Ligand code: UDP
């Protein structure tokens with residue numbers, strides 16, 4: 623059997639400070655994997671420029687000119703990490719036998735790739751990179767991120783605990799992923815749905831080498847909420863149960879009201895009535911919001927807009943058969 627062609631797929635958004643440092647690390651990694659005879663000499667490092675506003679794309683182009691191991695894909699505008707990653711994976715799928723996706727900031731230990739490739743060679747189609755420790759993350763980031771995985775799983779989505787988008791996927795798994803046409807992308811939740819044999823490789827997460835995180839609290843919360851609502855209908859079920867319990871409580875309340883009325887002690891009531899009105903108003907708005915979120919998702923899905931548009935590549939694109 624020929625050695626597998628590996629593509630390392632890396633989304634980049636405004637990463638001009640980081641790229642010059644980490645690109646060399648990625649290059650050494652593909653070269654050493656090829657020298658060790660695990661992957662083919664045709665393996666590449668693929669950068670996806672996600673509509674950066676700085677010099678990221680020109681850095682990628684220069685890298686591609688300097689060394690044939692680098693290739694670049696440029697999106698027509700900023701589409702966010704998940705879409706950029708999908709664009710890279712879907713482009714790489716036609717040229718590679720296996721891909722590894724990773725962030726370009728050096729936070730994920732690239733040495734875990736050796737073990738990932740070993741697992742692939744041993745027959746796994748998906749290998750998850752899992753953070754064993756997050757000591758370098760701030761307490762806040764760590765707690766919010768870990769809370770996120772717990773909430774996700776409690777809500778019934780099938781995500782791998784402490785796994786971000788550092789993972790190996792075989793061609794077959796990518797072809798499976800390509801059959802998921804959803805616009806609301808949450809790859810971490812989709813990949814387990816693709817199936818096939820999978821395993822995990824553990825590594826320690828380091829600090830960002832340079833530049834700043836693109837995921838401040840607000841974006842993180844949005845991402846979490848998007849993930850939950852695009853993978854699970856449990857929130858709507860929770861609303862149904864909530865409605866059920868509130869109805870039950872109201873029924874008991876009504877019995878109590880009737881009883882006090884019959885006993886002739888109906889002077890008070892102002893406070894309890896206002897509480898009930900406020901409480902019900904709040905609960906109803908909340909529930910409408912959650913349902914609205916799902917309707918918004920349906921709205922976006924029915925439009926079937928393209929998930930990414932590639933404007934430029936540093937290589938000849940193969941004609942689609
Ligand atoms: N990224 C992207 N598009 C965006 C935001 C981020 O392609 O709109 C890339 C970014 O360049 C990096 C990866 O996604 O390679 C993860 O981003 P970041 O390191 O800022 O997130 P964190 O590790 O802090 O969660």
Ligand code: MG
Pocket residue numbers: 725727729830835
């Ligand atoms: Mg990062």
